[in-house]
Amino acid sequence: MSGLFAGTPLERPVTCEQCGAVLDACQCPRDSTGCVRPPASQPLIIRREKRRRGKLVTSVQGLDPVASDATALLRxxxxxCGAGGTIEDGVIEIQGDHRTRIGELLAEAGYPVRVIDG
Ligand SMILES: [Zn+2]
Structure with missing residues (x-):
């Protein structure tokens, strides 16, 4: 099946507006519309919330579901934090109050973070 695409007229290469690479080689995170969404353009809100039976969780809201690997971040x-956690509707929840540590880790990863006292 070689030459499947042979003869296809080459279009002008489209380059990434963020890194300048040809789109095929671009590794920039993108959202569902194809726009580049680096961590710096995903402001996150970290807050402490109460769950069933008064259990505290730390939630992280604002991740782009496509441009960010929420599963890897959760891990x-x-x-x-040495704690359990889950992802609910794109919101990361870690058991316990770990706002400071989570805020530091996400800021190091390049996300603008806002920690809300609750
Ligand atoms: Zn790029």
Whole structure:
């Protein structure tokens, strides 16, 4: 099946507006509309919330569901905090009050974070 695309007229290469690479080679995170969404353009809100039976969780809101790997972030946050956690409707929830540590980790990853006292 070689030459499947042979003969296709080459279009002008489209380059990424963020890194300047040809789109095929671009590794920039993108949202569902194809726009570049680096962590710096995903402001996150970290807050403490009360769950059933008065249990405290730390929630992280504002992640782009496509441009961010929420599952990988959840794994990092769980091991950093030594706590369980889950993702509900795109919101990361870590058991316990770990706002400071989570805020530091996400800021290091490049996200603008706002920690809300609650
Ligand atoms: Zn790029």
């Amino acid at each position: 990092r946050l769980k091991s950093t």
